[in-house]
Amino acid sequence: MEPFRKPFYGDPLFPFHIIHRTVKFPQNELPDHLHDFYELVYIHEGSGSFFIDKTLYTKKTGNLFIIPGNTVHHSIPDETNPIISTAVFFAPALADAGTYDDSYSLLQCFDFARKHKHFKFEIPDFLRGTIEDAMEVIHDENLRQQQGYRTAIRLELGKLLLQLNRYLNPQFTNQVLDNKIGPSWIKNALFEIDANPERPYSLASFADIASVSESHFSRVFKQFTGMNLTDYVNAKRIIRAKELLLISDENVSNIAEMCGFTSIPHFHRIFKTLTNTTPSAYRKNR
Structure with a gap:
């Protein structure tokens, strides 16, 4: 069975979507699917499993899943201890456009995940607050849509990706990465x-x-x-x-x-x- 291609609707000038702190139940989850958008999934509470690119991962509080575009995946929340998670979706150009330093990309963590087929990361306590605060700000800006909210979302998303890259970089097994996402x-x-x-x-x-x-x-x-x-x-x-x-x-x-x-x-x-x-x-x- 071919995986389902998930569509995204909304403003084509701003390819971004967030689903913030929602409770996930097994009966509501999509089957195997993929999409062009890059995706960050942070687990606030609960437990379950996550199937990503032929690998089954366990999910628990503090896990972060980094899913590049067009990667087959589906979520399997626990029925008795359902997942509460935040998912951030965006076209890579939203985060990488306007790069001033060709040696660095905010999308470095996605490049690593794709190359090494490693999509799950254990986030320590000191970084969890940073991630949760950033996602809260992004959600609030997207909900209120005050003047400049798109700029605010891009800035907050950029800060979040920068923090993730700095923390995860030592885990990149000291291999030299091609930091340029896309040809x-x-x-x-x-x-x-x-x-x-x-x-x-x-x-x-x-x-x-x-x-x-x-x-x-x-x-x-x-x-x-x-x-x-x-x-x-x-x-x-x-x-x-x-x-x-x-x-x-x-x-x-x-x-x-x-x-x-x-x-x-x-x-x-x-x-x-x-x-x-x-x-x-x-x-x-x-």
Whole structure:
């Protein structure tokens, strides 16, 4: 039986999801499944088992499970002592975008877990509070959604991953890790799109530059960003359009053209899909 591919819904501009301190019962758990998002699972209370990539792990208070994207897994909570856990899901680009030091990645712990097929970590008492506090802040920001909440979540998630990497690094068996999550051609494509979202991009041209097939480029790109190429480019264009609507006096038609949209109706449709409002209303309300 093929594993179930779990979908994630929500804002495509912010590929993130959290399920905070929920009680897990066996009858409510998914069967074998996988997803593009990276996942952190922290066990607050309870006991049970966790099947991850052909290995069965026991679960207990203080365990942290680090699950890279597209890893088959399913949870088996104990019926008499059910698990209370927090799960954080995110596209890797959310944590790794804007890296300033090429020798380090916040996603180092996921790279280690994938390479060494080691997904369970015992967290000492002194670090449990840090993890629980970070997840509480992330949950609160996601729930309240006040101004800047996405930035707050990214910062808190980054701090959490940094603390985990620093603690887990000695456990990486002193092996030299390739800290660059994802091939360089994916990062090059992301930097290019981020810098110039208005340019006419195509899957064929990116695949040709990377010397890979279009299907391979598309698959890896979606694993890393949580979106296909077209959706990602459109999302970056809308981000640019929102900035221009607020800081310039250009009319909507000119802004659409400056952001790479050749059709005003298309610009309006994409803007409304991603923001739930029209460009003119967005400018007026802000």
